[in-house]
Amino acid sequence: MTTQYVNLDVPVLPDADRIKWMEANGIDPYIVPAAQRVKIEDGKITYKQFVLRNGAKTLVNREEGYEKETVTVPLKVKPEEFGIVEVEAGE
Numbered sequence: 358m359t360t361q362y363v364n365l366d367v368p369v370l371p372d373a374d375r376i377k378w379m380e381a382n383g384i385d386p387y388i389v390p391a392a393q394r395v396k397i398e399d400g401k402i403t404y405k406q407f408v409l410r411n412g413a414k415t416l417v418n419r420e421e422g423y424e425k426e427t428v429t430v431p432l433k434v435k436p437e438e439f440g441i442v443e444v445e446a447g448e
Contacts, residue, residue: 361397363436365389378439383430388414390425397436403429 365375370391379386388407395404407414408424415424 359398361436362394363397363441364394365391366393367391374439374441378434378436378441381434381439382432397432400432401429402432403427 363375363378365372367375371386376386379389382402384402384404385406388409389404390407393405395402397403404427405425406428408426409415416422417424
């Protein structure tokens with residue numbers, strides 16, 4: 358089993374390659390916090406996204422910020438196909 362990670366928090370945001378890669382995999386990049394590493398394992402992508410209610414992010418409180426949930430979707434397109442080459446190997 359190979360695990361990879363894609364760091365979304367890069368020096369220049371927004372990153373067009375990462376946005377296109379997420380969209381190609383059916384992920385809405387505008388509800389995905391950039392401060393995370395996305396996990397790719399067993400043909401699936403696991404990441405955190407903001408919880409939306411009535412189309413708006415849900416605020417937990419000032420200290421915790423916005424509510425997030427963990428989501429897993431099928432990997433349709435590898436990050437390397439969008440020029441994302443700094444994929445980290447894991448476990």
